[in-house]
Amino acid sequence: MNAVSILVQDLLMTWGAVTAVLMALVIYGNTLSAREDGQLYLSKEEQVMMGTEQRILANKMHHLAQVITVLAVLSGVLLGLSVAAWAWIGLFAS
DSSP states (O other): OOHHHHHHHHHHHHHHHHHHHHHHHHHHHHHHHHHSOSOOOOOHHHIIIIIHHHHHHHHHHHHHHHHHHHHHHHHHHHHHHHHHHHHHHHHHOO
8 A cells, every 4th residue: 555545544534533523513513503492582580590591502502613614624625635635546546
């Protein structure tokens, strides 16, 4: 096995790991969003108790969305690099 094919193997394994984490976070984000209510009608007492909980949940979801975006871009880049390295092997294999 030459160095380029090992590189492709390593890239694909890294892509698989990143994509698995990405899918787990997307599923986690969907479970969080299922808990969030679109509109809440709260009395003054409920606003103190539940309003804080909803703000914390919204902050978690916002942070999670940023992490998911970064992982999605990284997954795409790794897949693109894997395809490019695989094509390089195909073009220049002797």
